[in-house]
Amino acid sequence: MNYMTIFIIFSHILFTVSLGWYLIINLQWYNYKLDRVIFKHTKPLWHIFLFIVPVFSYYFTKEYFWIFFYFALLPTYYMWQRKLDKKLVFTPRVKRFFLFLILATTFQDILCLATQKCYIYGVILPLVVTVFVSDIFEKILFEGFKKEAKRKISSMTNLKIIGITASYGKTSMKNFLYQIIKNNFETYKTPKSVNTEAGIVKDINTLLPKGTEVYIVEAGARQRGDIKKIVNIVQNHYAIVGKIGPAHIEYFKTLENIRDTKMEILQSKNLIKAYVYKNANVKPNEKVQIFGDEIKEINATLEGLSFKVEINGNLEEFEAKNILGDFNAINITASILMAKELGMDLDTIKKRVRALKQVEHRLQLIQSNGKLIIDDSYNGNLEGMISSYELIKQYSGRKVIITPGIIESTKEANIKLAKKIDEIFDLSIITGKANSIILLENLKKCKKLILSDKSKMQEILAKETREGDLILFSNDAPTFV
Numbered sequence: 001m002n003y004m005t006i007f008i009i010f011s012h013i014l015f016t017v018s019l020g021w022y023l024i025i026n027l028q029w030y031n032y033k034l035d036r037v038i039f040k041h042t043k044p045l046w047h048i049f050l051f052i053v054p055v056f057s058y059y060f061t062k063e064y065f066w067i068f069f070y071f072a073l074l075p076t077y078y079m080w081q082r083k084l085d086k087k088l089v090f091t092p093r094v095k096r097f098f099l100f101l102i103l104a105t106t107f108q109d110i111l112c113l114a115t116q117k118c119y120i121y122g123v124i125l126p127l128v129v130t131v132f133v134s135d136i137f138e139k140i141l142f143e144g145f146k147k148e149a150k151r152k153i154s155s156m157t158n159l160k161i162i163g164i165t166a167s168y169g170k171t172s173m174k175n176f177l178y179q180i181i182k183n184n185f186e187t188y189k190t191p192k193s194v195n196t197e198a199g200i201v202k203d204i205n206t207l208l209p210k211g212t213e214v215y216i217v218e219a220g221a222r223q224r225g226d227i228k229k230i231v232n233i234v235q236n237h238y239a240i241v242g243k244i245g246p247a248h249i250e251y252f253k254t255l256e257n258i259r260d261t262k263m264e265i266l267q268s269k270n271l272i273k274a275y276v277y278k279n280a281n282v283k284p285n286e287k288v289q290i291f292g293d294e295i296k297e298i299n300a301t302l303e304g305l306s307f308k309v310e311i312n313g314n315l316e317e318f319e320a321k322n323i324l325g326d327f328n329a330i331n332i333t334a335s336i337l338m339a340k341e342l343g344m345d346l347d348t349i350k351k352r353v354r355a356l357k358q359v360e361h362r363l364q365l366i367q368s369n370g371k372l373i374i375d376d377s378y379n380g381n382l383e384g385m386i387s388s389y390e391l392i393k394q395y396s397g398r399k400v401i402i403t404p405g406i407i408e409s410t411k412e413a414n415i416k417l418a419k420k421i422d423e424i425f426d427l428s429i430i431t432g433k434a435n436s437i438i439l440l441e442n443l444k445k446c447k448k449l450i451l452s453d454k455s456k457m458q459e460i461l462a463k464e465t466r467e468g469d470l471i472l473f474s475n476d477a478p479t480f481v
Helices: 003-029 034-039 044-060 062-082 092-115 124-155 170-181 197-206 226-234 255-267 328-341 346-354 382-392 411-424 436-442 454-464
Strands: 160-165 187-189 214-218 238-241 273-277 288-291 295-301 304-311 314-320 364-368 371-376 399-403 427-431 447-451 470-474
Touching: 003 034, 003 044, 003 062, 003 092, 003 124, 044 062, 092 124, 124 197, 124 226, 160 170, 160 226, 160 255, 170 187, 170 214, 170 328, 170 346, 197 226, 214 226, 226 255, 238 255, 238 328, 255 273, 273 328, 288 328, 295 328, 304 328, 314 328, 314 346, 328 346, 371 382, 382 399, 382 411, 382 470, 399 411, 411 436, 427 436, 427 454, 436 447, 447 454
Parallel strands: 160 214, 160 238, 187 214, 238 273, 273 288, 371 470, 399 427, 399 470, 427 447
Antiparallel strands: 295 304, 304 314, 364 371
16 A cells, blocks of 8 residues: 555545534534435535535546645635534534544445455445434434433432423523522423423433422424423423414424424323413313413513512512513413412512523623623514514613524514514614525614624624613524524
């Protein structure tokens, strides 16, 4: 074996791993769904220039390809990943993917050398084999993890599980309920925005403390059956279904499909009680209580939130000094009803509501350099975003919004959003390309800017904003969106 052969084999393995690196980043972004990477990706030009063009160049430029690879493609990959705000996380699954890919590529190259039948070492076959083998291996592994999670749950005989789902506000409800009940029970909640079957299984196996009395589980979905899979593992005793709307309508197609998917949380064989928001249009029964109509006199300002709830025929007043947004009256009420169901008295619940802290990135108020910053970057639905704009409308000074619009929604929803922005804000900074054309076309009065590179955010804010401004971060989208 001469030096040129060694160079070509090494370079071939490096090139194949580079393509695999691009592929696994995209798979991780899209929850390891290859069809979503291919058909739902919002940046198809990335696929063309960072995958398809390199593959075609490899097969048709022969030995000249390596000049392109080392002096153009590798630097391009490096610069591209530097600008990503959601970089590859080297989980055990990702490490196994690279192991399978290196083994598959090396085996192919050794076979080619031994048989002398390969004109050029292939890159597609190792990638296809790796995706196929990795997918099967992960499914087998995950079945074992699910069984382990079910065993752990069933062994905790004093554990009560509360499942929470909604189109909007499920993370807020989870955090509000946790803050209200945590001093009365040994309580644990799924961390951050963990709400998928895989995330919950991992959470149970690695983080759920053995002495937990109440486990609050957030359940999310992108397609029918997703919540049912979670229910099959946790078999929740209680359920909260918050407001339902067209979040992820791109995947569900109809509101009815969204509603039916959320209702899967009621299919637990252990269900004792469920609280379902009124817009789900489901019939109440001995286990299912509809809520929403009992909420009265909502008063939301930049100083906090107050509202009344009719409980047992009495109008009870609640005040949440640190919580912004009228829609949070729904999320807090769901938590109040659940806390009462668990046996807590109203006076204690009122004290806990008064002390509630805002959930991070959800109408989170920050003071910085004489500017009022409201971080609502995790609020990504039309109704919630418009509600936050009505709140900001109360501010007397200059108002600035930074937003990508509504992701995974309709053109009509983004047009409505743009018109409300135009009504309230003085400056709009549009991030990303997904909705930029729609938003720009419908912003008539306010000044508008496009921020295509989010690494320039600090620079543009320093240039375009001043002391006394209110700056709202409304929704967020990673670079790949």
